[in-house]
Amino acid sequence: MSGETGSTPAAAVVAPPPPIDLEAWAERNVVFSPQESEFHGPYNPNLFPYFTEILRALGPSDPCRIVTLAKSAQIGGTVLANVFTLSALDLDAADVLYVHPTTDNAQRWSKLKLEPMMRAIPQLDRAFPRRSRDGGDAVLMKRRVDRRASLLISGANSPASLSQVSMPRQCQDDLDKWENHPTAGDPERQADTRSAAREFAKIFKVSTPLLEPGSRIMRNFRDGTQEAFHVPCPDPDCGHYHALELGNFVASLEAGASPEEAHFHCPDCGQPIREHQRAETVRRGRWVASNPAAASHHRSFHLWSAYSPLQSWARIARAWLASRGDAGAEQVFLNDVAGLPYEALGEAPPWETLQKRAEAGHKRGVVPAGFAVLTIGMDVQGDRVEWQVVAWDRHARRAVVEVGVVSGHISEPDTWPRLDAVVRSEWRTEAGGRLAIDLAAIDGNAYTEDVWQWAQRHPASKVIMVRGVPGPNAPLIARVKRERRPDGKLRRYSARFYHFAADNLKLRLYRNLEKADPAERGAALFPAGLDAAYFQQLTAERRQKKIGKDGFARYQWVKAEHQANEMLDTMNQAEVAAIKCNVHTADEREWDRLEAERCGVPAAAQGDLEDLMGPIAEQPPVIGRPYSSGRHPAAMSERRRMKMW
Template sequence: MIPAKLSKLVRGVAKLAAPPPDLTVSEWADAYRRLSPEASAEPGQWRTSRAPFQKDVMDAINDPQVQNIVMMFSAQVGKTEILLNAIGYFVDHDPAPIMLVQPTEQMAEAFSKDRLAPMIRDTPTLGKKIRDVKSKSSGNTLMHKKFPGGHITLAGSNAPASLASRPIRVVLLDEVDRYPASAGTEGDPVNLVSKRTTTFWNRKRIMVSTPTTKYASRIEFAYEESSMEQWCLPCPSCGEYQPFSWKQIHFEYDEEARITIKVDHACRTCGALHGEHEWKAGIGKWIARKENAKTRGFHLNEMASTFVSWKEIVHNFKEAVKGGKEMLKTWTNTALGETWEETGEKLDDEELYKRREDYGHEVDVPDSAVLLTAGIDTQDDRLEIEVVGWGAGKESWGIQYHTIHGKPDHPDTWLQLDAFLERKWLREDGSGVIIAAACIDSGGHHTTEVYKYCVKREHRRIYAIKGEGGPGKPIIIGSSRKNREKCLLIRVGVDAGKERITSNLQLEEEAPGYCHFPIAADKGYSQKYFKGLTSERKALRFTRGKPRYEWIKTTARNEPFDLRNYAVAALEIIQPIFEQALRTGAAPAPSSAKKPVSKKKYVKKQNIW
């Protein structure tokens, strides 16, 4: 017989040497994962039953036949928590080299600090395996963490060096529709990082995103090449399994009180109407629309969420409709988990011309416009200028479209511009208002003249800009002084500005973003102006087999469209001043650091030509 102490020791050694229990990702999460108070309204032990649609998605990771998992998800359905559970599972139960890629390095750093670190801290089994970054002996950093049998690296899709180094078995790609088209000059970041998994027979690639624009959405492409599964629930009346569809939603909404009264979902088979609680009382399941052994794809919209109600979704829809096309696009992406299809329709210049308004007798600026900006374009024989007024919700009023005839290399042309930009514009209340900021395009043949003019007038918020096309770039990209004149040059994402302007011009009733134009003949808003304002449309083009939207001209002259874009950029540059103006009703005037001088002395002193 084996002595009792020896028997106990043998059992202890056997327990230590035994392989871990065979768990799936969801089972691991139910057993070990703790939700952190910073990231969850319900901190404490994770429960997959709280959102049952997450179970099969997580457990697909454990299927040895499945290499790729695609999640085209709306907001509010826990997609980030699924990624965190996958990380926890591989760290604790199936060690491997892991990489998580965010759209940018800054977002990767934020994910590490705000989501990953709290999970490690509050999940004891992970805290034992990943040492704190602050520990001197940990060897861990914000973007790279070691654990027994593996490591996890966090990276931005815009950093090619971090995407193409060491082999990785598990790749987690978050918000792939926000990735740039190319990681530097290295090519598509998804393909770049995916190549790092090729040496592993048991590799996994998990792609997650809310979709963006149709034909240009990475996650939609990946989903359509997958099993294309939908979360379905049985109709309470006939039992027919089906996904929730916005087309089948029926609601009553009190427009005055802005409250959703009632929401029902119609069965696509029998037509019966049932409320949210009746539908969600059923037991759901994922139903595939295609067979695909290696890639499982899941689509889920916000109506399936256990964290947001149908009444809230309807309310958000009504608010998005009021907010215009861009807000409706965002709602479609984030609530329905669907791509937005750009129609590419050309705006009707004649309809815009017909809706011009009378601002009032001898009035330049309606009282609702609290601030003015200007956009300026240089041509070989003239300067084109538009002054735009701005109010609450970035509602806009065209104030003046003006042409200064004269070559940009002649001093008098710029003196005329100075006089125009320094004038006061009459309000309805009798007061005068000046231009708060202006942007001048530095492209074309007169870059040096623009730099020389602007560098001496930055104290008046007159800025040189350079437009950059391409999707995904914000209206204000950045700035530099890398030119001989040391002029502040602001880089402007013109496509983002064109998107906003086009969306706002499509508004037919007064709302945030609505565009007003004066009917007065001396303001410059002729039929020619509106043809130029509607001179471009968005069209789908294919470059090297890849779809992308581009802005194309439909008429020869597009200066009005460009000038409105530059006026928008000026507003974005001085956003804090605009917000102050909305609070106080008047914007502070640009500072004047120098005493006025005569034209003759001014030209000599500034030496700009």
């Protein structure tokens, strides 16, 4: 009896611990609130069968060191990252490094996402008590009370936070938004080295792809197993397994299907695969690797919205239809819905092609029919201000109306009245009416204080100051509230100074310049009579691969040597003004109203344009009452016009 009694604890001592099962841990511990998911309640693997294998790869039983997930937005990648992180702190008792694109992102995630999750899981709430003397509970550093595990939360923009630590578990979130540091180099390589000393480390790289070439997540996907989720044909006589691909889905729409009828088809037998069959086909799906030789080191997966019950195929179809022809909307669709990178055109078409195309264009100085919004971009140089008037229509098309120059430095008093005249100018429409400038955007980069002083002569609804910022992850438009002046004093700005994503707008423009059909959505129209210098400046920059001193590749826009680029800059500034006027987001009803008010034939003849306007290049036209009288050319008040937009 005593021998048997003694054998039981001995067996327990030598028995191996149960294998760590991340999916089982999620079922026991992850509960979604109604605010988090329409599928609220405990985590249900039957709803997301494609997560099972990814969670297994993230577990310690899979020999791979790196797991990569290239994905659509809002498809559950954050859930996987949270399960990987919190299960490691709970079961694996391992230190974890969680890296976000920026420290601000890291702090928000810690406060708004991590903290509620940890408090909702009893054993983690006990292991990581708030304000404990034994444990750590700082925003960016969490430590178990028993000192068996810790969580370090960092920003990729902070090299110091990625140094002097060695971590067996690591999550690199939103990887495509990570930017190289000017002195420390590539933060991804720096983060990877934090786990180099751990033989059995596990690194989870997850992101929605953004731009290609240059996408970090797609580079990692290609380095790994390149797994796609294959589903069977619903026809029992076929059963062919294949991935759900965007081109397959779009084919049904191009064949005339409505969004509600959008579907895939089996590439083997042609059988339609409809949305009501999705749950069953996905339940029977399996991951298939194109590069299985990488499995022992790096498993990589691609997943997009078509597999997810969180988004209907009809909604995907409507998003695709709405994005066609609009380069900016196309990128959002490819990134967020299809989980694919946007192929960035590194350069515009040859300038000679654009000039030849313009020979059949509209009359210079006249707004083409159907273009109801006018904006102007103004680029400030040392001895002049160059400007470009651009018209916009409901189909995301732009039409150059006129370009010109105001000589003199922006700080000179006699320059200001001539700049005022540009902003107050009105332009003839093909129907014989007149349109005023809706919004002017002037460059505030080199001569910020001087530009600011002039801009304040006008309402913020008429003139804004802008500054282009480089980088693929810059926000499209962001208000500048305050910054240091050269004398060190803090300047506070009213709501009229904005940064904009210069790289993003160049990509949009150059893709749209490829469209030779002037009726195509997003096309750029040019008037006859623009000289070669205009088109050379418009196409002056290229997106090129540069190898830094650290040996790593970066992509940046480079201007051709000795080539001016003012027309490219003013075009981008004019588009910033157009975005502020909501030209890309206004609905059909708003456009109907705008066209009715602005594009119709006026009651009385307007006279010939040349009779009304002097030479435009040096002395811009001033027609009718200045806008400060409170009347729009379409007889709308300034307040009503801005409310409409």
